[in-house]
Amino acid sequence: MSTIAIRSSFADETECARAIEELRAAGVGDFNTFSPIPSHKIEHAIGRPKSPVRWLVLAGGIAGVLTGLAITIGTTYEWRLNAGGKPLLSWPPFIVICFEMMVLLGGIFGFLGVLQLSGVPTTATAPGYDARFGEDRFGIVVRCDEEQAAGVESMLKESGAEEVSRCS
Amino acid sequence: MSANLHPVHRERAAKKPRAVESVAGTTMRTVAGAMIAIGVSAFGLALLRGEAAIAWEAYLVNLLFFLGIAQGAVAASAAFYLTQAKWGGSTPYRLAEAFAPFLWVGFFLFFGLYFGRSLIFPWVTHPIAQKAAWLNTPFLFARDGIGLGAMALASFAFIRVSRGDAARAWAIATDEIELPPHSIRVLAPLVGVLFAAVYSLIAFDLVMSLAPVWRSTLFGWYFFAGCFLSGLAAMALTAAVLRGRLGENNLFTNPTVMHDFGKMVFAFSVFWIYLLFAQYIVIWYGDLPVETFFVVQRVHHMPWSPLSVACLVLIWMIPFTALMSVRAKKTPVILGTVAGLSLAGMWLERYVLVVPSLSLDAIPFGATQFLISIGFIGAFLISAVPGLNRVAQAATSGEPVGDEAE
Numbered sequence: 001m002s003t004i005a006i007r008s009s010f011a012d013e014t015e016c017a018r019a020i021e022e023l024r025a026a027g028v029g030d031f032n033t034f035s036p037i038p039s040h041k042i043e044h045a046i047g048r049p050k051s052p053v054r055w056l057v058l059a060g061g062i063a064g065v066l067t068g069l070a071i072t073i074g075t076t077y078e079w080r081l082n083a084g085g086k087p088l089l090s091w092p093p094f095i096v097i098c099f100e101m102m103v104l105l106g107g108i109f110g111f112l113g114v115l116q117l118s119g120v121p122t123t124a125t126a127p128g129y130d131a132r133f134g135e136d137r138f139g140i141v142v143r144c145d146e147e148q149a150a151g152v153e154s155m156l157k158e159s160g161a162e163e164v165s166r167c168s
Numbered sequence: 169m170s171a172n173l174h175p176v177h178r179e180r181a182a183k184k185p186r187a188v189e190s191v192a193g194t195t196m197r198t199v200a201g202a203m204i205a206i207g208v209s210a211f212g213l214a215l216l217r218g219e220a221a222i223a224w225e226a227y228l229v230n231l232l233f234f235l236g237i238a239q240g241a242v243a244a245s246a247a248f249y250l251t252q253a254k255w256g257g258s259t260p261y262r263l264a265e266a267f268a269p270f271l272w273v274g275f276f277l278f279f280g281l282y283f284g285r286s287l288i289f290p291w292v293t294h295p296i297a298q299k300a301a302w303l304n305t306p307f308l309f310a311r312d313g314i315g316l317g318a319m320a321l322a323s324f325a326f327i328r329v330s331r332g333d334a335a336r337a338w339a340i341a342t343d344e345i346e347l348p349p350h351s352i353r354v355l356a357p358l359v360g361v362l363f364a365a366v367y368s369l370i371a372f373d374l375v376m377s378l379a380p381v382w383r384s385t386l387f388g389w390y391f392f393a394g395c396f397l398s399g400l401a402a403m404a405l406t407a408a409v410l411r412g413r414l415g416e417n418n419l420f421t422n423p424t425v426m427h428d429f430g431k432m433v434f435a436f437s438v439f440w441i442y443l444l445f446a447q448y449i450v451i452w453y454g455d456l457p458v459e460t461f462f463v464v465q466r467v468h469h470m471p472w473s474p475l476s477v478a479c480l481v482l483i484w485m486i487p488f489t490a491l492m493s494v495r496a497k498k499t500p501v502i503l504g505t506v507a508g509l510s511l512a513g514m515w516l517e518r519y520v521l522v523v524p525s526l527s528l529d530a531i532p533f534g535a536t537q538f539l540i541s542i543g544f545i546g547a548f549l550i551s552a553v554p555g556l557n558r559v560a561q562a563a564t565s566g567e568p569v570g571d572e573a574e
Contacts (some may be wrong), residue, residue: 093453
């Protein structure tokens, strides 16, 4: 029993998402999807759990607020300046610094998290990739057993695939 | 072409809602009419008993609040056209326009303020020489009257086209119709620009002029952003309430649509606190007595300080924390409750903006003000009856929305 790869291309985002839903309903779980655009429909169809990046952003945000507090409170105590008789530790301007630091560190953590978790930058392309999947076509590459192949191929064609071919 | 549909879509297409023609009728009109009668009697009684000041304060607060909802919601409909929103088919447009008849009620009630002017506007009895060219009775009623009249005319011209077949066809179209009708593309920006201009003017004239020495340039913007938020909150609350009353598979049972209502309440609640803080920080830094007193009276002065905190909690803190997760936005009970609290907060905010300028040392809220507010709720509901029936028809028409329409 050998596994083979079947490559299919779609012109339409919705049809690609439908094909993914059908593949999953049929229990063919081992496939890769390529999309030239970020697509919510395909994301929903794949049904992957939520990305852990959001926890990194949360951590970055909290770290940012703490950094902001450290900067504002620290510098205020370092340079005790009486401004217009206001209390030394006045929260209104501190909020601005803490907010900006939260956005900054949250953003940086999120960006680095995406790089780390998605494994980019990399020079290797995923198996079955075709240059058109970076231009105007959506692609699904299914890996399955040889005896399943015919069924998968007809399923893909019925869902509206333009081309279905076997690749190594 | 149902044979070509994916099973999921075929299943959904089979679940057509049962068309509902009417959701509000005689009962609602009767109850609302009784509420109006209660409000009018309470107002009359207060005038007879010499509590005119209290009655006029309640009148102004409620006028600002309900006019803000009605106009803010129409502005939301215009904003949907400008952003080419198709996430709910034609129903969000009908929902946003449902409260519009109150614009005319509010227009006429505004002129009622003429009879209470000496009790509401401090500059009527104590004119300020330097500002007399702007703050005088004939000019104020003329400019605000023209503003509100133009606003109502533009809104109704807009709504007329928006309810037409061409606009509806665009809202529920798949890809064939590129843009909404031309008249909408003229009227929607007009409604948006007029809304910003007229409601800034209303904020300056009917709120800021009650403390005639105070000024904040951003105040107009802050005020109409609050109106916009209250319009959106009223829409979300109505959607959550109608969901259970329109039978199975009505549009509001679609979690994606409720998610979108939730996103808007969340976003504009954050926008509201942003504008509030933007004013606060500038006044705090400048530390000019002529600017700070307005904030100090409301934030640091009893009995107002807890009410100001309550506004922050109701309008920003609760929506921000409760609506943060997707699941909460998609749960109508949570969304409806948060929207309701947000509306209560907006009413309180109008109260805290207006009343301390007139009665600083005590909260004059009592039976009179409560019953007058009931009267305004009645007037608002009775104006919304035909609009709500249109919402019911649109939400149960089974028109394709969102993913299905694409």
